[in-house]
Amino acid sequence: MRFLLLFVFFCSSFVKAEDIISKDLERLMSEKQGPYKVWVFFRDKGFTSKASEQRALEALEQTYNPRALKRRTLRSDLYLRTGKKMHTRDLPVSTRYILEVEKAGGTLARRSNWLNAISVWADKKAVRTMASLDCIQSIKPVARGRRKMPIPSEPSSSKPARSMDYGRSGTQLEQINLINLHDEGYTGEGVVIGVLDTGFKRTHEAFSLPGHEVEVLAEYDFVNNDANTAPEPGDDGAQHHHGTYILGCIGSYLPGEMIGGAPDASFILCKTEDTTGEYQAEEDNYVAGVEFAELNGADIITASLGYIDWYTQADLDGLTAVTTIAVNAAIDNGMHFCNAAGNEYHDSDPTTSSIIAPADAFKVITCGAVTSSGAITSFSSDGPTADGRLKPEILALGSSTITVSPFNDSNYTTVDGTSLSTPLIAAAVACLIQAHPEWTVDEMRDAIFHTASDYVANGEPDPLFVRGYGIMNAFGAIQDCNDNQIPDVIEIANGTETDCQGNSILDVCEILAGDEEDCNLNGLPDSCDLTPPSLLLQDDLPATQGWIEIASTGSPLDLGDDQEISVSIPFTNLIFPTGQAIVANNGGVGFSTGTDLSHSNESIPSESAFNGTQALLPFWDDLDSDTGNVFVETRGTEPNRNWIVQWDDRPHYNGDDVLNGNEITFQIQVYESPINNIWAQILYEDTDFQNPTNDFGASASVGYQKDETSGHQYAFNQAVITPSTILSLVFDDPPFSSDENGNGIPDECENVCLGDLNEDDTVDESDFLVALPMWKIDPKMDLNRDQTVDLRDYLLLRESFGPCE
8 A cells, every 4th residue: 555655646657648748739849849838737736645635724724815715705616515615726736746847857937726737848858758757647738828909099088077077987887887886885995806917007197196096915927926017127118008908997096087997996916928929928827816816815806818829619618728727716716707708809600709718717707898889899709618608798898998098197098809898897896796795606697697788688698699698787786776685677677576767776666765656556656657658579479461472563662782762651640650761771661850771780779770760670781782672562441551661582781693592581561550459560581691690680680669769679680580570569568547637647546535445525434444454555545655554544544534625
C-alpha cells in the first residue's frame, strides 16, 4: 500500500506522453517554434489521505477572507447544498508538483487553485518531458484572444435634465430603469465589484470628486506582476483605455457631468490584458484575476473579455473552455458574474452562433448590446451555446455609450461594443445585490430575466438567440408594491395581477394608495373600467371568408422596391375612419397620415412604420418587386364589403430576378362591418423564401399598430408565420362599465345609495338587518371606501339613516 501511495502522489515518469498532450498543442508545436505558453493540469492536490486534505480545508477556512466567507454562506451553491464553505478546489496547487514541472523545463507563469493547474512557458522538449509525469492529467495551449477594440466617438455634450443630475449618463441608465432603483436608495453601497480589464486611469474628475473618490479595496497587475493597475512606465500608451471606459460606466460620480450605474460601490481591479501583443488577452491571466477577486471578497465580477483561439463554437458547451470552468467555479462560490457576449455579429439563424468564452458558462449573465432605440446592434454576438442554452440573456446600451475619456481628465466620450453594455448591467446587478444580498445566483437571474423587456412583452425569450430576455429593467426586478415577495412585473406578466394603466404598478396598489378610485370594487381603477377596448391580433379564430384569390381580378398597384401608394377604401367604420390607405411593398398598410414603411423592420409599435400612425402589418420585411405584384380589390355589397390587399409572389430583397418558388404570398381582408366581432383578417398562402434567414417571418414584424406608443405585436423576427396562420383583428375585453354622461364615473356607481341594501330608497333599520350576514365586500356596504366591509362600515350605516337622494 505504501508503494501505491508513492506511485499516486509523487510525479514519476510512467505515463504515455501522447495521452497527455492535446491535439491543439501537438499542432501548435508542429507549426511554430517555441517556447509555448501551456496549461498543465494535475490529477490531484497531492495529499496522501482524505484526513490530511480535510485538515487543510479546515485550516484554509480559518485564514480565508471573512467577506468572501460571508458571501459563500449567503449565496454559495456548495454551502446551500452541503453546509460547507470550502471546496477541494480552494486548496492550493501542490508545491511538489510545481517543482517537478520546473525540473522538467517549464517556467511558471500562473497558478490556479480552482483548475488545479499552472500555466508555464516551455519548449517542445520540456512539454514532452512534463507529459511523462504521472501527476499530470493533461497539457494544452493557453487560449488567447484578439479584442475588437471599441471605437470612441467625439465627446458628448448632451446633458438631459433629470430629477437627479446624471448629466450625460442619464439616458443609458434610464433605458435599464436603474435611476428608479437609485431613487430607492440602492446605489451599490456596501457591494464590491471585481473588474477584469486592461488597466485603469483613476485621475479623471468623475473618479476623484472630494469626498466621493472611487474606492479600490484591492488591485493587481497580472501583466507586470505588481499591485498597480494604473498607467505605469513601460505601458503601451493605450494600455489603460478600455479598462477606464468600463470603470467609468460603473463607478463615476460627478453630478451634472456623469454618474455611473453603481456610484457607491467599491472595487477590486485586475489588469489582465496586455495591449502590446498580437494577442491582447490570455486566459491564464483571466483565471488568475477571477480567483484574486473572489479571494478578496468581491460580490460580482464584470469582464468584457473573451477567448476563442483553440476553441470552436462546438466547444462552447459550458464545460470545455478554461475561462468558462473558472467562471462556473466562481459562481458556485456565490459570486454573480457578468460577461460580454462578444462583438462577432449575429444572424437570424437560430442554429448558428458567434459568442465567445466564457459567455457560455452555465450561470454567467451574458450581455448583449442595443441602440438607444432598443434595437439590437449589428455587432452583438448571438447564441445558442453548443448544448442549446440561451445566450445572450440580457441587454443594455452598447452603441454610443457614455463614459469617461481616458485621454483627458475632464472630457467624456461615447464608445460602442458589448464591452460597454456589460458594465451597465453589472452596475444594475450590484445595486440589486445591495437591495437583496440574500438572493442566490439563480434568484438574481430569475429576477432580471423575467422582468426584462422582451420577456414581459412576449412571455418568452427570443427564439433566435439574439436578444435573450430583452433590455434589463433594474427597478422592475425589485418592485413589489403588495409585499408578497413576487416582483410586480412578474405578476403582471403571468396575469395574477392587472396593470390596466400600463405603468408597471399593480392596479390594486394604486387603488389602496388612493391614487385611483374603484367605486364598483372590481379591482380595476374606474378610469380603466371606462377605457375603450384595445385591438389585438388573435390566432385561434377560423377564417371568416377564407382565402380570396385576387391576383387575376384585382387592380395591380405596380409597386417598386420600397415604394408605397395611396389608395381609397370604399367605406369607413369605427376602426378605419379615414377611407384612405397607404399600401407599401414592404408588407404593410397605413390607415392615417403616415407615408413611409421602412425596408428595415422594427418591433411594433415603431415610428419607422408609417411615421408611427395606424397600420396593419401582415409581413413587414424588406420585400422586393422583381416578381409578382401587389393587388387591391373590393368584394361584396354595402354594408358588408370586404376590402382586400394581396402581396402576390413577392421575393425578399436578395437579387432574385426570376420566379422560382422563392417568393411569398399573403393578403389582408378589411371588413366594412365586423364578422363575428372580427374587423380584419390576415391570411397566408406561402411564407417560405427557401432561406432560413427570412423564412416564415424570421426577419419580419407582424402586428397591428394604433400609434407610435401602442398596438399589438404578434411576432418580431420569429419564424412562426405559416400558411395555416390566420390572424384576426378583434377587440380585447370590452369595457367593464359605461359612462353615458361622460363624467368619468361608471354608470353602475351613479346614483348609488350607499347602505340601501334592500333597495327601498331609504337607509333604515331594515338595511341594518340585511347587512348583518353580509360580511363580504359589497359596493353598497363599503361605506368608507377602504375596499373592506368591516365594523366601521356598520357604524357608518347607523349614521346614514334617512331617505336616498
